[in-house]
Amino acid sequence: MTTEPLPPAGLRARRFRPAEQGVVLLLAAAATVSVLVAVGIVFTLVEEGAGFWGSVSPWDFFTGTEWFPVDRVYGVLPLLSASVTIAVLAAIVAVPIGIGSAIYLSEYAGERTRRIVKPILELLAGMPTIVLGFFALESVTPALQDIGILGRDQLYNALSAGIVVGLLIVPLIASLSEDAFRAVPAAMREGAYGLGATRRVVATRIVFPAALSGVMASIVLALSRAIGETMAVTLAAGTQPNFTADPTEPMQTITAVIVAVSKGEATRGTELYESIFAIGLVLFAVTMLINIAAVALVRRFRTVYL
Numbered sequence: 001m002t003t004e005p006l007p008p009a010g011l012r013a014r015r016f017r018p019a020e021q022g023v024v025l026l027l028a029a030a031a032t033v034s035v036l037v038a039v040g041i042v043f044t045l046v047e048e049g050a051g052f053w054g055s056v057s058p059w060d061f062f063t064g065t066e067w068f069p070v071d072r073v074y075g076v077l078p079l080l081s082a083s084v085t086i087a088v089l090a091a092i093v094a095v096p097i098g099i100g101s102a103i104y105l106s107e108y109a110g111e112r113t114r115r116i117v118k119p120i121l122e123l124l125a126g127m128p129t130i131v132l133g134f135f136a137l138e139s140v141t142p143a144l145q146d147i148g149i150l151g152r153d154q155l156y157n158a159l160s161a162g163i164v165v166g167l168l169i170v171p172l173i174a175s176l177s178e179d180a181f182r183a184v185p186a187a188m189r190e191g192a193y194g195l196g197a198t199r200r201v202v203a204t205r206i207v208f209p210a211a212l213s214g215v216m217a218s219i220v221l222a223l224s225r226a227i228g229e230t231m232a233v234t235l236a237a238g239t240q241p242n243f244t245a246d247p248t249e250p251m252q253t254i255t256a257v258i259v260a261v262s263k264g265e266a267t268r269g270t271e272l273y274e275s276i277f278a279i280g281l282v283l284f285a286v287t288m289l290i291n292i293a294a295v296a297l298v299r300r301f302r303t304v305y306l
Contacts, residue, residue: 045284049277056271061278067241067257069272076282078243082158082251083227083283086237089162089247090169090226095219097166098173102215105174106181107203118175125171132168133235136160141236149248156238156250164236165229169222176221180214181207213298220294224287230255254283 056074064075101121105114140160144150150157184207192202208215238250239260258276267273 041284042281045277045281049274049281051269052271052274052278056275056278065243067252069275072271074275074278075243076254076279078241079252079254079257079279080282080286081243081245082233082237082241083253083255083286085245085247085251086158086162086165086229086233086253087223087226089159090166090229091219091223093163093166094169094173094222094226098170098218098222099177099215101170101174102177102181103203103208105178107199107207118178121174122171124167125175127168128231129168129229130231130235132164133232136164136232136236140164154248156236156240157248158237158251159247161233161236161251162247164232165226168229168232169225172222172225173215173218176218177211177215180211180218183214184210213300216297217294220290220297224290224294227286227290228255228283229253230259234259254279 056072061074061076063077064073065077066073066075067078105118109117137155137160140163141150141155141157144157144160145152145154149159188206188210189202192206197206233253234256237253237256239252239256240250241252241257242249244251257279261272261276
């Protein structure tokens with residue numbers, strides 16, 4: 001019979017301190033609550049949408065290219081494609097600006113400049129999204145009309161929505177990426193400078209690859225934020241379900257449909273009301289897939305400094 005060695009007396013004494021046990025229990029409770037909230041959300045979506053699946057074919061729902069609840073036509077592809085299209089447009093806008101801002105703040109800006117610029121940049125994250133929606137209608141769309149991308153009578157479009165959502169997620173990418181850049185050990189920079197590297201080479205070939213896991217995490221987090229945006233896309237992209245890849249056309253996202261139905265278009269218990277839980281479950285699944293991809297990417301590119 002073998003017995004495991006006992007830990008040192010000092011460790012045994014610390015393990016059973018009431019204060020430390022209380023902290024451990026609080027942390028465990030916080031983690032448990034997070035898991036339970038996620039499970040509760042999924043349970044609510046499945047339970048409330050159960051009646052919808054009893055009257056609508058799941059195959060027609062997931063493969064349908066039209067969304068006309070009045071005719072009992074529920075195809076989620078136009079809504080899903082609109083959400084993904086606007087998120088991709090937002091990423092095209094936000095990733096270069098966000099990463100460029102992060103490199104500037106981390107590698108070029110002085111401490112005084114950083115203290116001024118970074119809070120101003122982060123103001124975008126706290127701006128009400130409905131304000132950005134009106135900004136898209138009153139400024140972005142007219143500008144696109146002036147340069148000929150949009151027609152004069154074309155008010156709602158996915159391109160304007162993608163641009164303003166991109167501006168909305170710039171602070172997420174910039175702030176998190178800048179933190180990742182600053183976490184790279186100074187010794188790596190000093191070694192590169194000692195070999196005669198310029199600041200541009202250090203920033204792009206030393207710091208950026210070393211912080212790639214943090215940069216990827218910031219981009220995926222921003223995409224999750226973009227795909228779940230509601231008010232800005234509702235105002236800028238319109239409320240017309242449209243299964244198209246043309247960003248100059250009006251579109252309606254999943255979140256826009258949920259807002260439209262929730263604010264009074266359908267009463268509780270109706271098929272239309274239950275449909276928002278079905279598309280909500282789709283949105284939850286897409287967001288979960290994005291986060292799973294984020295974890296995989298972070299593990300793939302993660303760099304540990306000792």
